[in-house]
Structures are given as C-alpha cells and as structure tokens.
Amino acid sequence: MELPDYKSLHVGIVAGVATVSLDHPPVNTLDGPMMLELHDLLGRLRADDATRVIVFESSxxxxxxxxxxxxxxxxxPALEAxxxxxxxxxxxxxxxELLRSQPQVTIVKLAGIARAGGAEFVAAADMTFAGIExxxxxxSEVLLGILPGGGGTQYLLERAGRNRALEAVLGADLLDAETAALYGWINRAVADAELDAFVARIAANIAALDPGVIEGAKRALPAADLTRGLNLEHxxxxxxxxxxLPVGKMKLAMERNLQTVESERDLEGFLRKVAADA
Incomplete structure (x- = not known):
C-alpha cells in the first residue's frame, strides 16, 4: 500500500509485516506531530487486510x-482534530487505545529506553520483546509531581497487578528488561544480539498464519475495556x-537541558535533582 512521506516514522511492509521505525531526534520524544502520524498510519493499516503484523522499533x-x-x-489544538x-x-x-484495538498484532522491539509516554506505548502494544542489555x-512522571496520563496506570494494573503497578508508578525506577519481564510489563527479555532475529521470526510466523486465525485470536482474547480507569487517570x-510545583519542576527541567542525550541517560537522577531544587 502507498503511504504518505511521514517525518517521524519510517515504514516498510514486507510479506504482511509492517516495520515502523520511530525517529524524532535527539532522544526520540513522543510529540504531537508523531502522535498525528501514528494516528494516520494506524488508521490506514487498519483497513489493509494484507498487513497482519506491525513491529515498532526505534531509529x-x-x-x-x-x-x-x-x-x-x-x-x-492540532491533536483535537x-x-x-x-x-x-x-x-x-x-x-x-488505537494500538490496543488494532486488527493487526502489534509488537514492540525494545532495544533502548522507554519512559513515561514511551513506556505507555510499550504497554499498549500486544507484545513486547526487549534486549537484556x-x-x-x-x-517516571511522579518525579515531576504528576501521574502517568497516557494510560500507564491502567495498562500496568492490567499487566503487572496492583502491587507492582504501584511500585512502578511511585518508585519511578528504570527497570531492566529481565525485571520488566518478571513483572509482566513485557513478554520476555532476549539477548541483544538475538533480538532482531527473534522478533523477525515471530512476526513472520504470525503473518504466515491461515486467514482468519489472527482475527479469531484477537476476538477471543480481546483488550479489556479500561475506559473508567482511563477517565480516572486523566x-x-x-x-x-x-x-x-509540577509547573515549576517542568520549567526548571527544561532550563537545565532536559531532552538532551546526556540528561536523558539518567533521567530519574536528573529529575530527582530538579525536584530537590524546585
């Protein structure tokens, strides 16, 4: 199928598998234009019977x-459209919610860091496989005095249970892939050197299933209706x-060069220092 020339998404479709590479330098933040492009892409793929699996990775x-x-x-204002x-x-x-309701199987290949809105994106996908290293x-939202606002509380509650969801939300620690898999936040941790081949294999195997099997599985295993919880979260x-306090912390964080590679490598430490000084 023909797709627009997206600025923050690189899309290739081969043998029923769409591979979407997320690309918003310098640190791959999820901004409004990327949200709009994801909305457009998922809508187009929703109507494409030939695409059976969508794999999300990072540039x-x-x-x-x-x-x-x-x-x-x-x-x-643009997102309101x-x-x-x-x-x-x-x-x-x-x-x-678009990810959770997509007719295709959605898979995240996590070979880097996903935080806050990025972590919510990961939890919304059908499956996630992460590199161990x-x-x-x-x-990490509580470090700014707020809560997850993109579904994180509800997706975590569903995947990991209340006790571990509270730990993740209030502890605001960066978890390694093996711990995330143990908690049920992701499917499994895979050796970094094997991650590409592993995801390619499972995506190809799913895409090759007989007609109707994917649709039947997603109907038999539907995404739960989390509307009430999502409204409470919002x-x-x-x-x-x-x-x-949150407004002041956000302002100070930006003044101290948030969203640069150096600050984002240890965002939790960075934001704890901001909170202490706010």
Missing part, C-alpha cells in the same frame, strides 16, 4: 521513546499537572 541507538515531548501542550476517533479518553490515551522501561493527571 535511535539508546532510546525507544524517551517520553512525551515537553512541547506537547503546543500541539493540543483527531479526538473524535476516541471520544471516551484523552488524546494521549487515544494512541494507546539495552532494553529498559520506567514510569482526572488525576489533569488535577496535578496544573499545580504550581
């Missing part, structure tokens, strides 16, 4: 998706994000 060596871009608020497609949740949660994941996020 960055260190980061899958660092987190939601701090300039996202400037994109809200697609809000009609998921009126029951906010626009950020809507990306996760490079794959890492965290919900209300709590919205209440906190307008507070004086």
């Amino acid at each position: 960055h060596d260190e980061f899958f998706l660092a987190h939601v871009d701090f300039g996202i608020f400037e994109s809200y 697609v809000k009609k497609d998921y009126p029951h949740v906010n626009v950020h949660q809507g990306i996760g 490079r794959g890492k994941i965290a919900q 209300d709590e996020w919205n209440r906190l994000v307008q507070g004086e």
